[in-house]
Amino acid sequence: MKILKIVLLLAALVCVGGVCYFETTNSGVDEKTLRVFCGMPESLISNLCFIGIPLFIGAAAVISLVERIRANKNGVIILGFVALICGGALGLIYAITGGHIGYFMHELESPNGNHSVYYVRNKETGDVAWLRKGNGHTYYIIKSTDTGALDDIEWKDDALSLDGEIFEYDLLDNISQK
Known part of the structure; x- marks a missing residue:
């Protein structure tokens, strides 16, 4: 499970890098220009990265929470709070976008x-x-x-x-x- 948590946290870090890349390089692009990667406009990729951050962090927190509950260790409240915040963030993103995050x-x-x-x-x-x-x-x-x-x-x-x-x-x- 430790490897899975590391992979999830690395995926979240890649998503943070993706959001930072697209937001910082977007300033040189005018409204008549569109950047497309693998058939996906950059707005779709940026949105997927933005959703991936709480998704991957939340999944790692839930895995850690389950492990700590099974082992009767401390830190359950903090991990539960992190998982709740990440789940709430995903729910809020879904409520705002209506499930439509981009187009191909x-x-x-x-x-x-x-x-x-x-x-x-x-x-x-x-x-x-x-x-x-x-x-x-x-x-x-x-x-x-x-x-x-x-x-x-x-x-x-x-x-x-x-x-x-x-x-x-x-x-x-x-x-x-x-």
Whole structure:
């Protein structure tokens, strides 16, 4: 059990590092830029890390609490309090977010497979952010629409028609920031 507690506390430490990384590096990103890692926008990863902190600390506290109760050792009240605080924090996060902590990015390829456009859809509001790939993990928002635009896509010979607006393939395929 000691190894499991160490792994849980290390996972909590990784989550703290993730939250710190995304919050400190977010200042250089404007509102038209989105960073995506493994198909997940950074807001989703940051939210998962934020939830992981009390989850992993609480799990380690519960394991320690059960061990101390079985061995009739002191410190049960403190560990119980830590587990209660972590559980309360998770409950509060769930109550505030309603269980919706983020959304995944999706890719649409042209019929010939030469061009791609990406989108992130908010299932609650129906908003869709259309993206083009930039350098590395960076994507740039080219248009924001509602969910109905998912059905209004037309791949033309030299451009993409998205909700009635034309985007040249050069814009979609250009990986340098404009």
